[in-house]
Amino acid sequence: MAVYTPLSTEQVREFLNHYDLGELVAFQGIAEGVENSNFLLQTTRGRFILTLFERRMDPAELPWFLELMGRLSARGLSCPQPIADRTGRTLSQLAGKPGVIVSFLPGSSQAHPDAWACRAVGRALAELHEAGKGMGARANRLGPEAWPVLLEACGDGKGGESAEFSALQAEAGQALSRLLPAWPKPEALPRGQIHADLFPDNVFFLSDAYERRLSGVIDFYFACTDFLTYDLAIVLNAWCFEEADAAESRSGGSSEGRVIFRPDKAAAVLEGYESLRPLEPAERAALPVLCQGAAMRFLLTRLYDWTHTPPDAQVTRKDPWAYAERLRHFMRLSPQAFSLPVETGLKDGGGREVKA
Numbered sequence: 001m002a003v004y005t006p007l008s009t010e011q012v013r014e015f016l017n018h019y020d021l022g023e024l025v026a027f028q029g030i031a032e033g034v035e036n037s038n039f040l041l042q043t044t045r046g047r048f049i050l051t052l053f054e055r056r057m058d059p060a061e062l063p064w065f066l067e068l069m070g071r072l073s074a075r076g077l078s079c080p081q082p083i084a085d086r087t088g089r090t091l092s093q094l095a096g097k098p099g100v101i102v103s104f105l106p107g108s109s110q111a112h113p114d115a116w117a118c119r120a121v122g123r124a125l126a127e128l129h130e131a132g133k134g135m136g137a138r139a140n141r142l143g144p145e146a147w148p149v150l151l152e153a154c155g156d157g158k159g160g161e162s163a164e165f166s167a168l169q170a171e172a173g174q175a176l177s178r179l180l181p182a183w184p185k186p187e188a189l190p191r192g193q194i195h196a197d198l199f200p201d202n203v204f205f206l207s208d209a210y211e212r213r214l215s216g217v218i219d220f221y222f223a224c225t226d227f228l229t230y231d232l233a234i235v236l237n238a239w240c241f242e243e244a245d246a247a248e249s250r251s252g253g254s255s256e257g258r259v260i261f262r263p264d265k266a267a268a269v270l271e272g273y274e275s276l277r278p279l280e281p282a283e284r285a286a287l288p289v290l291c292q293g294a295a296m297r298f299l300l301t302r303l304y305d306w307t308h309t310p311p312d313a314q315v316t317r318k319d320p321w322a323y324a325e326r327l328r329h330f331m332r333l334s335p336q337a338f339s340l341p342v343e344t345g346l347k348d349g350g351g352r353e354v355k356a
């Protein structure tokens, strides 16, 4: 559970007094997530999400994220809308942390998304890239310049001395020395606002007997300005492998063979994306390297968290070895692996599946 900062009913009630959101009925910490503390608030006016920002977050950058969500939402992407208090402010302080209340999105995430969901997320990513146009830039704090620093810092924490951990650190270091010189120059590919963490747990779906649709995208707190295709590479990493849930139950040894790449899902992501924003040849050619970079980014943040998560935090650590496997997969790929457009036969007009 990701609650780093527990709150009392009194604190939440007092906080809510500054908003026009009715009276507090109930609140609870939310089990999912690793970055921030999240609470579900039930008030007499409905459900809302309260987030307290914890780590890897410079409070000075919070207005940028709130502006992005407001803009995307105004342009038709279903995402949380920041809610202003009675003085018009969306960003406040609670328990010594910056805090925000956002609208609650209905639906639920899919732990094991199928090819249809992969196509829908590809399409939603292209919508996000289109809707994000025209906003000021925010640098990617977890981009390639940050990776060597992060790797260096991984060994400082508790448990960093184990042989298995050291082997993974060494492997990441070797891969990094090959990856960094191959990384595209900033002007080489189209850039824009990217989500940068579009994992299955950040995408909601709704379904009934007649149809299934993607109902919303959450968690924009890693969003930044970078290669649009890097966002696609993150989605290919996060949505197109199947894995055993190995995180906390690891008993040692290598995790080789725990994850399997699904080319049909990758084809579905690309087809969904290109149904709105066809890739340029240079973007296709860069995808194998960008996929290695995306695997590296999540390998490194997970590796760092493996040894730096406070023992009393209510949080389930994520498995860095699963991303080492993805990195190996993408390092083995031919540079032409994504060079041709794909056809999956899933075409349905975008994101909505009509059931028979």
Ligand SMILES: Nc1ncnc2c1ncn2[C@@H]1O[C@H](COP(=O)(O)OP(=O)(O)OP(=O)(O)O)[C@@H](O)[C@H]1O
Binding pocket: 002, 030, 032, 033, 034, 035, 036, 037, 038, 049, 080, 102, 103, 104, 105, 106, 197, 201, 202, 218, 219, 220, 221
């Ligand atoms: N606007 C929302 N509407 C509905 N549920 C939400 C909303 N925002 C967050 N949640 C719930 O809270 C959980 C955690 O939120 P979020 O993913 O933003 O946390 P995080 O700590 O930033 O996670 P991550 O590890 O993905 O970075 C989500 O999985 C979801 O269940």
Ligand SMILES: N[C@@H](CCO)C(=O)O
Binding pocket: 034, 035, 197, 199, 298, 301, 302, 318
């Ligand atoms: N989505 C990330 C956690 C947030 O950075 C991961 O699965 O490692």
